[in-house]
Amino acid sequence: MREVAILGIGQTVxxxxxxxxxKEIGGEAAFAALEDAGLQRAEALFVGNMLSPLVSGQNQLGxxxxxxxxxxxRESVKIEAACGSGAAAxxxxxxxxxxxxxxxxxxxxxxxxxxxxxxxxxxALATAADADYEVEQGVSFVSLNxxxxxxxxxxxxxxxxxxAPFSINAHANAVHNPFARLHDLITLEQFEKSSMxxxxxxxxxxxxxxxxxxxxxxxxxxxxxxxxxxxxxxxAGSAAATDTMAVHSRKDPMFLSAAYHSSRRxxxxxxxxxxxxxxxxxxxxxxxxxxxxxxxxGFAERGQGPRLGLDNEIRVAGRIPVxxxxxxKARGHPVGATGMYQIVEVVQQLRGECGKTQVxxxxxxxxxxxxxxxxxxxxxxxxxxxx
Amino acid sequence: MREVAILGIGQTVxxxxxxxxxKEIGGEAAFAALEDAGLQRAEALFVGNMLSPLVSGQNQLGxxxxxxxxxxxRESVKIEAACGSGAAAxxxxxxxxxxxxxxxxxxxxxxxxxxxxxxxxxxALATAADADYEVEQGVSFVSLNxxxxxxxxxxxxxxxxxxAPFSINAHANAVHNPFARLHDLITLEQFEKSSMxxxxxxxxxxxxxxxxxxxxxxxxxxxxxxxxxxxxxxxAGSAAATDTMAVHSRKDPMFLSAAYHSSRRxxxxxxxxxxxxxxxxxxxxxxxxxxxxxxxxGFAERGQGPRLGLDNEIRVAGRIPVxxxxxxKARGHPVGATGMYQIVEVVQQLRGECGKTQVxxxxxxxxxxxxxxxxxxxxxxxxxxxx
Numbered sequence: 013m014r015e016v017a018i019l020g021i022g023q024t025v026x027x028x029x030x031x032x033x034x035k036e037i038g039g040e041a042a043f044a045a046l047e048d049a050g051l052q053r054a055e056a057l058f059v060g061n062m063l064s065p066l067v068s069g070q071n072q073l074g075x076x077x078x079x080x081x082x083x084x085x086r087e088s089v090k091i092e093a094a095c096g097s098g099a100a101a102x103x104x105x106x107x108x109x110x111x112x113x114x115x116x117x118x119x120x121x122x123x124x125x126x127x128x129x130x131x132x133x134x135x136a137l138a139t140a141a142d143a144d145y146e147v148e149q150g151v152s153f154v155s156l157n158x159x160x161x162x163x164x165x166x167x168x169x170x171x172x173x174x175x176a177p178f179s180i181n182a183h184a185n186a187v188h189n190p191f192a193r194l195h196d197l198i199t200l201e202q203f204e205k206s207s208m209x210x211x212x213x214x215x216x217x218x219x220x221x222x223x224x225x226x227x228x229x230x231x232x233x234x235x236x237x238x239x240x241x242x243x244x245x246x247x248a249g250s251a252a253a254t255d256t257m258a259v260h261s262r263k264d265p266m267f268l269s270a271a272y273h274s275s276r277r278x279x280x281x282x283x284x285x286x287x288x289x290x291x292x293x294x295x296x297x298x299x300x301x302x303x304x305x306x307x308x309x310g311f312a313e314r315g316q317g318p319r320l321g322l323d324n325e326i327r328v329a330g331r332i333p334v335x336x337x338x339x340x341k342a343r344g345h346p347v348g349a350t351g352m353y354q355i356v357e358v359v360q361q362l363r364g365e366c367g368k369t370q371v372x373x374x375x376x377x378x379x380x381x382x383x384x385x386x387x388x389x390x391x392x393x394x395x396x397x398x399x
Numbered sequence: 400m401r402e403v404a405i406l407g408i409g410q411t412v413x414x415x416x417x418x419x420x421x422k423e424i425g426g427e428a429a430f431a432a433l434e435d436a437g438l439q440r441a442e443a444l445f446v447g448n449m450l451s452p453l454v455s456g457q458n459q460l461g462x463x464x465x466x467x468x469x470x471x472x473r474e475s476v477k478i479e480a481a482c483g484s485g486a487a488a489x490x491x492x493x494x495x496x497x498x499x500x501x502x503x504x505x506x507x508x509x510x511x512x513x514x515x516x517x518x519x520x521x522x523a524l525a526t527a528a529d530a531d532y533e534v535e536q537g538v539s540f541v542s543l544n545x546x547x548x549x550x551x552x553x554x555x556x557x558x559x560x561x562x563a564p565f566s567i568n569a570h571a572n573a574v575h576n577p578f579a580r581l582h583d584l585i586t587l588e589q590f591e592k593s594s595m596x597x598x599x600x601x602x603x604x605x606x607x608x609x610x611x612x613x614x615x616x617x618x619x620x621x622x623x624x625x626x627x628x629x630x631x632x633x634x635a636g637s638a639a640a641t642d643t644m645a646v647h648s649r650k651d652p653m654f655l656s657a658a659y660h661s662s663r664r665x666x667x668x669x670x671x672x673x674x675x676x677x678x679x680x681x682x683x684x685x686x687x688x689x690x691x692x693x694x695x696x697g698f699a700e701r702g703q704g705p706r707l708g709l710d711n712e713i714r715v716a717g718r719i720p721v722x723x724x725x726x727x728k729a730r731g732h733p734v735g736a737t738g739m740y741q742i743v744e745v746v747q748q749l750r751g752e753c754g755k756t757q758v759x760x761x762x763x764x765x766x767x768x769x770x771x772x773x774x775x776x777x778x779x780x781x782x783x784x785x786x
Contacts, residue, residue: 065523065526074479076644089478090479094459110499110500111498143455143456251474254465261466387466388476
């Protein structure tokens with residue numbers, strides 16, 4: 013595979029963007045990434061999105077956006093893998109460039125969730141689960157995660173407050189990210205007293221959805237040179253893996269086997285191990301997922317994920333900084349866009365553009381995006397080089 | 400790009416498969432293709448589908464099918480480009496293998512349309528058009544095509560009966576295809592007297608939707624050898640192109656510019672021209688589209704597509720045989736699956752497996768799949784070799 017690099021990045025704020033359409037939100041991120049890359053257009057467009065058919069009545073988003081940003085006669089396609097759509101689109105763009113078929117790929121993750129009422133969005137999000145065997149039983153996405161979290165607490169002896177550091181860290185970092193949805197610090201007391209959503213998951217365990225888009229331009233690595241203050245960022249590892257659709261089909265619902273497999277393949281491709289990762293943007297849709305991701309990716313023993321939070325190891329100055337721009341918890345979770353936000357944020361870290369949440373000397377960053385309750389998991393490892 | 404070959408193909412009948420679920424239909428084609436390839440599993444799964452979120456309440460079809468067919472821990476993703484989803488998934492699989500990231504890719508195009516009532520499906524199909532500027536005006540997909548056909552007849556002086564040979568040919572060929580939805584010969588008189596759908600498009604100008612799935616296994620070409628009675632089938636050309644989403648935004652709504660661009664790029668990649676194509680599976684969703692595709696791909700002058708039908712040049716023994724297995728018109732149009740049916744049918748022709756509709760000595764075949772009213776168009780050229 014020929015090596016690829018990320019030449020440009022762009023993002024919009026994550027928020028309830030009532031005054032902007034799907035088209036405008038995705039276009040804003042796309043144009044920002046192209047401008048950052050110094051390009052007018054790309055040769056191919058890969059759009060990651062989950063909900064537009066259900067929420068906006070719009071399919072064929074590849075060409076929909078190609079049209080809007082003036083990329084007629086070029087290639088375009090939409091990729092969907094539930095909340096993993098963003099990273100799945102990134103990997104499709106990556107393979108297109110790696111294959112030699114495409115010289116410049118623009119990847120846009122976009123989601124417009126406020127075109128429908130909240131209960132419709134909850135129903136739309138449930139299409140990520142197994143329609144016949146999970147959704148028909150009345151389970152929602154948050155309740156699936158609640159079942160896993162309750163079992164995890166029972167098996168490994170954690171109490172709810174032990175998950176607080178994950179959310180506190182995410183909120184603390186988001187304060188310094190102008191694109192984040194939430195900008196308020198939270199305390200342990202607030203975490204414990206927050207409204208219940210689906211026991212044991214309360215409002216501060218859960219990530220807020222929102223409208224947003226993030227984008228990146230991928231090119232062959234040999235065409236990029238780093239320059240003063242802006243290193244070249246290459247894709248050192250990329251892998252996807254799947255698990256069963258339904259949580260109840262898994263031998264061990266508390267182990268993210270797709271995170272394990274995709275991270276191991278990405279490490280192998282990059283020739284590194286978890287100890288080499290300077291920053292990790294993980295998929296903290298719910299606080300339990302932070303623990304499970306850290307364990308599956310080799311940063312903690314089974315059942316010991318919360319320990320990293322309690323020991324402050326996940327903070328910007330810690331051993332494995334996570335959610336440095338706020339994570340899903342506080343930057344927000346515009347579902348099909350989230351994977352691209354993670355990529356963009358890792359690039360920002362490797363470029364040293366993160367101000368008060370900059371990880372000192374970050375050279376290798378990892379992004380992990382999850383579709384469904386751990387059903388589709390993509391892991392990307394990015395590396396800053398100075399050549 | 401490393402050259403790739405198609406090692407196995409599979410398909411289900413196109414029909415109203417009331418007794419089978421989305422899962423079962425896609426799985427049937429997937430298993431058939433794997434069996435044909437002599438494999439138990441593939442390394443990665445690419446699913447082309449348009450309507451499952453709207454019709455079956457199911458997203459994340461990549462992992463949904465990976466789970467069903469036992470491809471856990473492997474890679475899987477869904478690709479959507481409206482009715483062009485099948486070929487778009489094929490191209491994504493192709494690039495994954497071409498990049499060297501994947502050694503065996505299984506591509507499945509699948510659509511289950513009978514889970515909802517007809518008017519719901521019509522509304523779901525309209526999500527291929529521009530939601531804000533077309534669908535909001537009340538236009539349906541067939542009426543968009545009717546506007547184009549009416550204008551074309553006016554501009555170039557054709558009458559409705561001049562399009563009859565396209566449908567008559569498709570029906571005649573489908574009689575010999577056990578996977579086709581329709582198996583009845585039609586006459587010019589029937590064509591002229593058929594019920595009106597949206598003037599000038601009547602029932603026999605339009606393709607029937609249906610449930611169905613078709614699949615193929617893609618591998619590096621160097622790993623395949625042709626053998627007696629079954630040549631090696633390689634992908635000689637692959638290209639995608641886009642046009643504006645809305646038909647009214649085009650300078651010339653009667654010219655499929657995305658068909659022009661994608662076919663030219665595919666010809667160039669294959670080092671051939673239209674005169675070298677032995678068989679052409681085109682996207683005859685409506686009879687007008689047959690004329691427009693033939694013109695944009697270089698088989699007829701502008702406005703002269705119907706002449707090829709009237710002169711019998713599109714028949715199996717003609718200059719450019721089209722719809723040799725029935726086309727969308729009579730094999731049926733399970734929208735997100737159609738592009739994969741076309742690929743499978745071209746492979747059948749190159750293998751010489753088409754019985755009474757076999758094109759003698761077919762060595763080079765082309766498949767063209769269209770998403771929206773010409774908005775996304777993918778062209779693939781396959782070649783039979785004996786090495």
